[in-house]
Amino acid sequence: MVTKLNPQIEQLFDLDEKKQIVLNKSALLNILLRDEIKDKHVCVISIAGAYREGKSFLMNFLLRYLHIRYKLKKRNVTNWLDPADGPISGFSWKIGSMRHTVGIVMWSEIFLAELPTGEEVAIILLDTQGSFDNSATITECATIFGLSTLISSVQIYNLKENIKQSDLSHLEVFSGYGRLFLGDSESSRSPFQSLVFLIRDWQWSHEKEFGAEGGEKLLNNVLKSDDTQPGELVRQKKNVKELFSELRCFLLPHPGQAVATNPNFQGELQDVDAEFRKHIQVFAPYILAPENLVPKKINGEMIKVVDLVNLIEGYWKCLQDGRMPSLQTIFSVAANVQHMVVLHQSENIYDEKMRFIQEDDSKVLDKYTLIKEHIASKSAAMKHYNEKRKLGDKLTNDEYEKTLDK
Ligand SMILES: Nc1nc2c(ncn2[C@@H]2O[C@H](COP(=O)(O)OP(=O)(O)OP(=O)(O)O)[C@@H](O)[C@H]2O)c(=O)[nH]1
Ligand SMILES: [Mg+2]
Incomplete structure (x- = not known):
């Protein structure tokens, strides 16, 4: 049985009544500046995408894996998802049509993992407010998406059913903060690190199989450009490729009707389709196994948890006047931390x-x-x-x- 998780979600960024983004500084400092983690290198895993598409629910599987792999220290776990360990829990998720997660939340328990190099890294999980929920402005959506992308080393871009052209447009707009870095003559690096397109409810497994291989085929197809395509589309694909140093894609099956529609569903694994459970067991190590962890870097330099705290505070200060910060301001925060x-x-x-x-x-x-x-x-x-x-x-x-x- 997995021991009960006392840790909880902490609101890292909230939105006040004027829709201004507010940093919960005490949570940030209390969680991240503890002696046992503040000088460790760090991996920050975030999830972002449209509202009501299973983001928070999914993060709980990552949490379960982290707990088993790095707290209980079970190595080489392939069958780590056991109904006997109790229902899926942690990040709050909800059935229904109204948006649920607000701002950016962080899991208060930080996991320590060992990279294949022997170095210890701290792993932080972030869950974000979904985009396009009819009450948030585009600026608000872009701020949340941009901020979580700037902070994280792996951004999971959660999409329903397929990768559409509009998804690439949103990615381009929302990650626009990063473009300034490309213009920097001193650095030819991509401004952001790893982006994982996670396709939920993938329906065409006869064409492209579930998992990372099918995902790679889909992504190659989507990002392929040729002379017959309009110039605007070719430019967009090139831009998306340049924004991230690594692009990956993973196809997940539908989790079953109980998860999608039953208002009494409480996270019991027996109610989750076996096919979904099988592939989520692969997805978690695909992101979180030691050999797949992506440490947070600035300009190629690994940073520590204490530097991340400065980075988060710095980015937040840029956002305080409620307007989108200039790219120059964002850039100087990263430059100072580096x-x-x-x-x-x-x-x-x-x-x-x-x-x-x-x-x-x-x-x-x-x-x-x-x-x-x-x-x-x-x-x-x-x-x-x-x-x-x-x-x-x-x-x-x-x-x-x-x-x-x-
Ligand atoms: N169809 C489908 N439904 C899912 C999936 N995963 C979770 N759900 C259900 O989708 C609903 C919304 O789940 P959440 O995890 O709260 O979604 P979210 O994207 O975090 O939503 P916001 O916080 O509002 O942005 C819940 O009823 C979940 O049980 C999935 O892979 N496919
Ligand atoms: Mg949510």
Whole structure:
């Protein structure tokens, strides 16, 4: 039996009565700045897409997998979905026509996993408000989608039945924040990391099979361009491909009538179609198995949980006046956080070198030797700082360099 999960959903971003986005700073700091996780690298898995299409319900399967794989530490789990472990629960989901999730919510329990390199990473799950629910403006939808894409290392783009041209248009508009990065002459990287198209209620498994292979075929088909297509469409496909460093697609079957229509459905696995259960058992490790985890990076540099906190606060500050922030503002937040990451790395290099010298008994630490070693360690740290390619302008670079120099 899976032990009862005491952790809960925490509202990370809410919307106030003026539809302004509000950061729950105390939840952010309390959850993410705990000693056991704040200095770990981090994977942020988010889900976004239209409202009422099973996003929150799905996140609970990821939660169940994380619990079994990384809390109970069961390795190589293929049959991890056991009805004996109780109904699916965690993120709140609801039957009905009215939108349910509001803003961006985070699961308060952070899981620690080991990458194949042996490094430990913290895994954070985010669930987002669905788009197009008739009460939210396009700006609100774009803000939620854009913000969750900026924060995450994997964005699951939840779609019903197929990938339509309008889905690509929305992706382009909503991820528009990222386009500025493409114009940055210093970096040829995609602004965002991994995007997974997750197709719910896929009906044509005789044509393209459920799972990742069928998904890849579908995605290749959708993103293929040729001379017969209108220029606008070709441009759009190219743009979507350039926004993300990795695009994947997974096809899921319909979960059955009980899940889709029964108002008394409470998450009991017996009521979920066996075909759905079979493929969701593959989907969770496809996102969350150690070899598939995507750590959050800025300009190619892995960041830590503490840097993520700065990133989230920085992005939120850009959004506070209720308008879409300029791309320049968004860009400078990422640039500042990346400079901070490199600054900390450089400081660590200095500290390590100095500690080593102090622990080395063969060295006599007179004042002269100490100054000499200090200069050498500082120069190694400065060299590391200067050799790293960083986002942003010379001014930002010089400011952080001055801090390091002190
Ligand atoms: N047809 C279908 N229904 C699903 C699926 N998964 C969940 N549902 C049902 O869809 C309804 C909405 O589920 P939610 O998880 O609350 O959907 P959501 O996308 O989070 O909705 P919002 O929070 O309003 O954006 C519930 O009745 C679920 O049981 C699926 O794969 N296919
Ligand atoms: Mg929801």
